[in-house]
Amino acid sequence: xxxxxxxxxxxxxxxxxxxxxxxxxxxxxxxxxxxxxxxxxxxxxxxxxxxxxxxxxxxxxxxxxxxxxxxxxxxxxxxxxxxxxxxxxxxxxxxxxxxxxxxxxxxxxxxxxxxxxxxxxxxxxxxxxxxxxxxxxxxxxxxxxxxxx
Amino acid sequence: xxxxxxxxxxxxxxxxxxxxxxxxxxxxxxxxxxxxxxxxxxxxxxxxxxxxxxxxxxxxxxxxxxxxxxxxxxxxxxxxxxxxxxxxxxxxxxxxxxxxxxxxxxxxxxxxxxxxxxxxxxxxxxxxxxxxxxxxxxxxxxxxxxxxxxxxxxxxxxxxxxxxxxxxxxxxxxxxxxxxxxxxxxxxxxxxxxxxxxxxxxxxxxxxxxxxxxxxxxxxxxxxxxxxxxxxxxxxxxxxxxxxxxxxxxxxxxxxxxxxxxxxxxxxxxxxxxxxxxxxxxxxxxxxxxxxxxxxxxxxxxxxxxxxxxxxxxxxxxxxxxxxxxxxxxxxxxxxxxxxxxxxxxxxxxxxxxxxxxxxxxxxxxxxxxxxxxxxxxxxxxxxxxxxxxxxxxxxxxxxxxxxxxxxxxxxxx
Numbered sequence: 001x002x003x004x005x006x007x008x009x010x011x012x013x014x015x016x017x018x019x020x021x022x023x024x025x026x027x028x029x030x031x032x033x034x035x036x037x038x039x040x041x042x043x044x045x046x047x048x049x050x051x052x053x054x055x056x057x058x059x060x061x062x063x064x065x066x067x068x069x070x071x072x073x074x075x076x077x078x079x080x081x082x083x084x085x086x087x088x089x090x091x092x093x094x095x096x097x098x099x100x101x102x103x104x105x106x107x108x109x110x111x112x113x114x115x116x117x118x119x120x121x122x123x124x125x126x127x128x129x130x131x132x133x134x135x136x137x138x139x140x141x142x143x144x145x146x147x148x149x
Numbered sequence: 150x151x152x153x154x155x156x157x158x159x160x161x162x163x164x165x166x167x168x169x170x171x172x173x174x175x176x177x178x179x180x181x182x183x184x185x186x187x188x189x190x191x192x193x194x195x196x197x198x199x200x201x202x203x204x205x206x207x208x209x210x211x212x213x214x215x216x217x218x219x220x221x222x223x224x225x226x227x228x229x230x231x232x233x234x235x236x237x238x239x240x241x242x243x244x245x246x247x248x249x250x251x252x253x254x255x256x257x258x259x260x261x262x263x264x265x266x267x268x269x270x271x272x273x274x275x276x277x278x279x280x281x282x283x284x285x286x287x288x289x290x291x292x293x294x295x296x297x298x299x300x301x302x303x304x305x306x307x308x309x310x311x312x313x314x315x316x317x318x319x320x321x322x323x324x325x326x327x328x329x330x331x332x333x334x335x336x337x338x339x340x341x342x343x344x345x346x347x348x349x350x351x352x353x354x355x356x357x358x359x360x361x362x363x364x365x366x367x368x369x370x371x372x373x374x375x376x377x378x379x380x381x382x383x384x385x386x387x388x389x390x391x392x393x394x395x396x397x398x399x400x401x402x403x404x405x406x407x408x409x410x411x412x413x414x415x416x417x418x419x420x421x422x423x424x425x426x427x428x429x430x431x432x433x434x435x436x437x438x439x440x441x442x443x444x445x446x447x448x449x450x451x452x453x454x455x456x457x458x459x460x461x462x463x464x465x466x467x468x469x470x471x472x473x474x475x476x477x478x479x480x481x482x483x484x485x486x487x488x489x490x491x492x493x494x495x496x497x498x499x500x501x502x503x504x505x506x507x508x509x510x511x512x513x514x515x516x517x518x519x520x521x522x523x524x525x526x527x528x529x530x531x532x533x534x535x536x537x538x539x540x541x542x543x544x545x546x547x548x549x550x551x552x553x554x555x556x557x558x559x560x561x562x563x
Contacts, residue, residue, distance in 0.1 A: 005506060006503070006506075006507070006561050006562070011561075036518065037501075037502055037517070037518040037519065037532075037533055038518065038519040038523055038526065038532040038533050039500075039532065039533075060532055061500065062500035062502040062503045063500060063503045063562065064502075064503075065500075118502070118506070
């Protein structure tokens with residue numbers, strides 16, 4: 001059972017830790033705790049006309065949590081708040097048995113669906129991202145022309 | 150490991166249906182190595198039989214009806230109270246049934262807490278379970294009492310040398326874990342009792358982790374309140390006990406109001422029943438209480454001198470095995486002195502949830518996380534640990550499966 005969770009794709013994402021660190025001057029940030037295990041994710045974003053121009057995260061968490069944060073680091077550039085929310089909702093849907101979201105890297109987390117106690121490990125960085133964008137207020141609400149991803 | 154004479158964990162295990170090979174779905178005939186006893190222990194056949202008997206031949210509400218089922222249910226329920234009282238060497242009137250340890254401590258915080266004033270002090274420690282922290286924080290908000298904490302040593306023990314500094318004349322209650330749910334350390338009771346006595350404070354012990362490891366002689370402990378749960382001591386979930394000295398129970402106002410805890414109700418006022426029923430508002434958890442009665446009977450049938458020796462041997466085997474793993478650190482005592490078979494550890498580079506997940510693949514049930522003791526983990530600079538906890542049905546195979554699983558976790562994660 002653990003093999004499917006700790007497959008190479010996931011451990012590679014966790015090791016890569018794309019986006020790990022802090023931003024010099026973030027426009028918005030959010031920290032979320034998982035009260036069940038004490039894990040904590042801080043997500044910082046810099047915005048340009050409503051889209052993510054830069055992003056950094058600090059994760060105190062398990063392999064699944066670190067891997068999920070790294071996938072965000074890889075793909076979040078140029079995302080609007082609505083798009084981040086849509087990815088978050090789609091990922092939760094996939095963990096509930098639905099189809100994977102549009103980011104192909106997230107399909108690696110499909111086996112987590114069978115482990116309900118681990119869903120929040122994957123969701124924590126995404127929820128933190130959405131919260132950071134919400135906290136940005138109007139700056140993240142209206143998106144300008146799509147930036148190159 | 151030489152076997153302990155007169156103790157056979159395999160025959161103990163035979164009383165627990167869930168621990169039999171093939172009992173757990175999806176395990177292809179293998180048995181589970183259950184080492185999550187500090188969270189919830191398993192339930193032996195006599196307890197299950199008592200539950201089935203109640204549900205199929207005695208089920209009714211208690212104390213109110215006159216029909217035969219109500220009589221039978223009341224007799225079984227009050228019979229359970231008598232069994233628990235005998236088990237603890239106290240009187241039935243001092244046994245308050247609750248839903249568990251947390252509720253028992255909340256009863257004290259609500260009822261005894263109602264007699265406290267702003268500025269009065271409650272002393273806890275850094276190693277407490279959240280169930281013995283949060284009720285006092287809530288009381289602090291309600292009544293302005295001050296919550297202070299004794300520090301914990303690098304060995305994971307409550308620093309009793311700090312008692313003199315922390316326990317002042319304003320202290321009304323010292324509330325501590327009898328045994329830590331993370332480190333397995335047993336409280337050094339004598340200095341705590343002396344500190345409480347010196348300032349006239351009451352002493353509450355959270356006995357949730359002590360009661361599964363053999364009978365407790367409450368009068369010999371010299372505490373004023375004792376709280377514990379059934380589900381960690383081979384009984385069903387949803388039942389627990391608050392014991393208190395009779396004069397304290399008599400003096401305390403009720404905590405929750407409702408049916409069963411009254412003497413007389415008019416539209417304008419209520420007078421209350423005497424303890425223990427004053428603190429048992431509403432229909433109690435009748436079946437689980439009867440199950441707890443059967444569990445203490447089962448516990449009484451164990452040779453605890455031999456069982457304790459067996460547990461020590463397994464704990465030593467576990468500690469030796471863990472000490473040999475590079476990058477692994479045990480949180481708390483690393484020897485057998487002053488501890489029970491609850492051992493928590495951190496593994497460099499591996500998150501406790503991931504370790505517990507890999508252990509599950511080895512059929513080992515362990516707990517990863519903060520174990521509802523975040524301040525203690527903060528004290529040790531980690532956000533969680535992996536915990537293995539023993540019961541009399543565990544044997545060397547269980548411990549070896551744990552150690553083998555950790556080696557795999559190291560290979561996969563660290």
